Amino acid sequence: MLTASLAACAASERDSAAGGNDGTMVFGAAGAPALFDPFYASDGETFRVTRQMMEGLVGYKPGTAEVQPELATGWEQSEDGTTWTFQLREGVKFHDGTPFNAEAVCANFERWYNQTGAGQNSALSYYWIETFGGFADDDKPSLYESCEAPDPTTAVINLARPTSKFPDALGLDSFSMQSPTAMEKYQANNVRAQGSSFVYSEYAKKHPTGTGPFKFESYNEGNGTITLTRNENYWGEKAKLSRLIFKIIPDENVRKEELLAGSIDGYDFPNPADLQSLSDAGFNVQVRDPFNIMYLGITQKNNPALRDLKVRKALAYAVDRKNLVQANLPEGAEVATQFYPDTVDGYAKDVQKYSHNPEKAKQLLAEAGHSDLTLRFYWPTQVTRPYMPDPRGIFNAIAGDLRAVGITVEPVSKPWNGGYLDDVNNARADLFLLGWTGDYNSPDNFIGTFFGSTENQFYTAAAPWGEDLAKQLQAADREPDPAKREAMYAEINRKLMAQYLPAVPLSHSPPAIVTSKQVKGLQPSPLTAEEFASVSMSEE
Incomplete structure (x- = not known):
């Protein structure tokens, strides 16, 4: 009915x-969607809804990943890249009739920075932590320092250091401008943990208030x-x-x-x-247009064999990525040679490439002393992703390629939100399928997200190169000169494919x-x- x-x-x-x-x-x-307050969200289905109701200081040009003005009409950065001055659109009101102005901008930034308790949990404040780091009352460094409102149409954001993320990251849905009046009235920050989930405020469930072309009516x-x-x-x-x-x-x-x-x-x-x-x-x-990456993840923490670069290269040579793309992905998909598409700055055309070469794979495994390798290969059920439309078919294709070079594959399938992501993130899989759709056009949003911290499944204390890579990524993100920064990312991409290979890039899918x-x-x-x-x- x-x-x-x-x-x-x-x-x-x-x-x-x-x-x-x-x-x-x-x-x-x-x-x-779990809620309608995008600051506490990280999932596409929440953002699909809130995006219609809320806007950021910047947005993205329709049909592209190119940043453009939205609630800000323009911006300037200081020479050292730490002070950003935004000129704001005049005459804009939130859905509750209150004015959007510089004080509202600063109220939003201060709300994000001053989260406490459950609000600091990475499951809630994921994009703040990924973009800005710490909060006001913890000892973790934060990219954000302060916000000033010298007049109603000028907002000044002060950063602790320069970053490649600005201003593009401010177009993320999590950083949409929301009515300070409505958030106070309906206690937007009243979020608390309850077991393994969270209880959200009246604001997040019934009263989301932005400036966008649509307003919230109901959720049945x-x-x-x-x-x-x-x-x-x-x-x-x-x-x-x-x-x-x-x-x-x-x-x-x-x-x-x-x-x-x-x-x-x-x-x-x-x-x-x-x-x-x-x-x-x-x-x-x-x-x-494809703006994503699917990769074969390699966990080094628990399997000493996977810490050997020769073994990781053998995996890359074993996978027939061209056949994978042609047989399992939609028309227009491309074989990936590195961890982001060629429209992102720092894409290096001269990276080491791994054509399908089973004999080379067998040779490298023999040289490493692992011709009888057995690997637990995880793939997800109950999900389709933009980069991974058919997880079972993709798993079967890659598993067949690995078996063809003598690797014993132990399949493990679990629901995406029913154990798969938990096991992958806790290093229980030797190999796994994962990927990413870019949030905005920045190398840091791709390889910085994957490899910018040593606190993930790719690294182990026995692989000190992980710390070197993380430091290089941090240095590139902090470089204020765009040309120098792009050259740094290109060199990182070369090293990723030749010296590190923490995973095997597979495809970009439209x-x-x-x-x-x-x-x-x-x-x-x-x-x-x-x-x-x-x-x-x-x-x-």
Whole structure:
């Protein structure tokens, strides 16, 4: 009954649309958001919703990963890269009618920096910790020092050191500007741990308040629908839709069936095997530019054999990445030669490459004394990722390549959020499949995230090169001169592939998004960060 009623509601509103500036779109979401306060989130399904309601100082140019003004109209950095002055857009109001200004900017930064208790947990403040480091009351260094509001349209952010992350990182959904008044009224910081999960505030569940083109109306957890309505007082061009509904449908096959039935108007990450049939049926299949990486992770902490560079290189030579891309990934996927795509600064064309060479792999294993190697190879179930649309097929292809060079593979499969990520992060897997979609266009967002700390599964005390690599990544991030910084990252990429090889880069994959032919104006994003304000529903 839910499907029929939603479809009827959507059809009714579309039928009454006038000039494409009204109507409802129903989008099939792959999962439920835990909350609607993006600062405490790190998952794409939460951000998919909050992105429609909230904006940052900067955003990303539609269809690209290029930074552009959003709530800030421009910015300047000091010569040493530690002081950033943002000129703010005038006349902007939050959804509760309170003004967006420099004091609101500083209130948001101070809120983030002054988190206490559960708010400092990396499961909640993931992007703050990854981007800025520590908090006001702990002993961990923080990139953030202070925020000043010399006048209503000028905000000054002071940093402890220069960083390659600025200003691009401020476009992350976690750093969206939210109403200080609403956050205080509904106790946004009132978050506490409860067992292995968290209890969130009234603000995070019912009253998220930004400046964006859509406003929060309701979340019906019973039928799994989130409803947003158009912000009639939006500072820019108003949304063409009067209502935007996200319907939570975890199963990709069910999302496809509901699209075919007309009860939803679109969904994300369709199975690559379905792209042609969906297109032939008249649906809009839009393939994003690849801005991601899938890699074969190698855990060195518990298996001495994997600490030998010859063994890691043997793994790289064993995998037939060209066949993997052609057989298991969508059209437009590319073999990866390093850990980020060629559109990111510091991409080095002259890195050491590993063509499929089983004999070379066998030779290296023999030289290392590990011709009889046995490895626990983990792969995830109950998930599809933009970079990994078919985990089982990808695992089978790579496992077959490894067995062909004499490696005994012990398969281990677990649900993505039901043990897989925990086991991978706690170094229980010898090999594993993982990847990343870039949050913004920066080398640090890729290789800094993977290898910038020695506190992860890639390193071991017996591999001191991990500390050297982490120091090189930190130095590159702190270099204020863009040309010097790019050269430093290029050299790091060369060393990653020739001297370190902590993992094997596999592919860059172009994830798709599919909508009905009634949906017009959707601009696909390489960041998988689509905004729906430009969408209209036709009467076709």
